[in-house]
Amino acid sequence: MSYALRQAAKNHLVRYGGDVFPNLFRSAKGTIVTDSDGREYLDFTSGQMCATIGHNHPAIVEAVNRAGKKAFHFFSGMIPEVVAELGLKLAQDWLPGDIQKTIFVNTGSEASEVALRMAKMYTDGYEVLALGGSWHGITGGASTVSMASDRKGYGVPAPGVFVIPEPNAYRPYIQGMTVEEAALANLDLALKMFDMQSSGRGAAIIVEPVISAGGVLVPPKPFMQALRKAADDRGMLLIFDEAQTAFGRIGTRTGSEYFGVVPDIMTMSKTLGGGLPLAAVATTAKIEEVLYNRHFTYYTSHVSDPLGAEVGLAVLKVIEEEGLVARANEMGAYLRGRFEELQQRYEVIGDVRGLGLLVGVELVRDRASRAPAHELGALTTAKCFENGLSMNIRRRPERGSVWRIAPPLTVSTDEIDRAVDILEKSLRDSFDQMTARGTA
Helix, strand or coil: CCCHHHHHHHHHHHCCCCCCCCCCCCCCCCCCCCCCCCCCEEEEHHHHHHCCCCCCCCHHHHHHHHHHHHHHCCCCCCCHHHHHHHHHHHHHHHCCEEEEEEECCCCCCHHHHHHHHHHHHCCCCCCCECCCCCCCCCCCCHHHCCCCCCCCCCCCCCCCCEEEECCCCCCCCCCCCHHHHHHHHHHHHHHHHHHHHHHCCCCEEEEEEECCCCCCEECCHHHHHHHHHHHHCCCCCEEEEEECCCCCCCCCCHHHHHHHCCCCCCEEEHHHHHHCEEEEEEEHHHHHHHHHHCCCCCCCCCCCCCCHHHHHHHHHHHHEEEEEEHHHHHHHHHHHHHHHHHHHHHHCCCEEEEEECCEEEEEECCCCCECHHHHHHHHHHHHHHHHCCCCEEECHHHHHHEEECCCCCCCCCHHHHHHHHHHHHHHHHHHHHHHHHHHH
């Protein structure tokens, strides 16, 4: 059966990019995923960075069953009780500042579309500033502000998108400055260029608090504060895309909390659904009132579905009851410590960075040149999978060779130790293989 289904996948499924593994997969539990041959792998990307509290947490399974007894879906104008409950929960316990109005949709791309539509209608503008390493989705509007990859071959993008070079402490665009000085100099130059080119129709600045797809880059706090001022000075809205940073992964409730900056619009997805499709966009009552009076619309087949809301409430309850925000700091420090130990032994580990349980490990040929070790990274990633560890690596030439490591917040020290041991073995084996063929 396993072979027949693999052939079915090969013959009948559209290939959609990214890493594709040789086997099909059958089940998942906690930090472990199991393939169709029954082999288990440590999942250190939490699925697609979504399984916040681990795969198939009992609370999520119970929430799905609860929705099955009540309702999975309603007409879009029929607001389920559980959706109102989730909106209240976010406003009372999770959203920053005076952000308190939320719409619930399905994916991060969709959330980005909602946020951009909100900003454009509210400001009556269309110009958007985005960071160079950003990833906000692959749908029409979201793809135009996603700079990390996959921009070629899809026709003419929407007009009015401008780029701010992303802060990168390890590979600064401007040399000879402190991290903060370089980041602010980048921003100052980008804003001057934007002001020269702008038609005066600014709508939004959109940013991930931690630039994950760009290589797990953590901007300096003054940079985020300067973005807030830049938006205010130009009558634009500041959008935080918190798909990966909200709900505890980085060791705070949100990226907004970590940076001490409150956006006008906040998008949430991956970490809220815990593995099921759930996304949210939240804004202030003032902005929502203006949008409503201007007849803002975003009704889809699955807006405000009760199934997602049941799951979202369950995820938030587990995070609170199990103290997973604090645990992300504790386990994140342990994970980074283990990688910093490896960094002392292996010249090719150039940088270890991140917040909480969102960690980036950058591979280089040598620390003096900081030249990306793309071949070593790809080979080691493949060997990690062969040895029972699934990780994600960025291989874009201009963005370095960076492992993005984001296990569930429930990960244990034993699982971290096993993962690091597998990685070290795979790294040594890759060295041996490359040396044998003369490419090391």
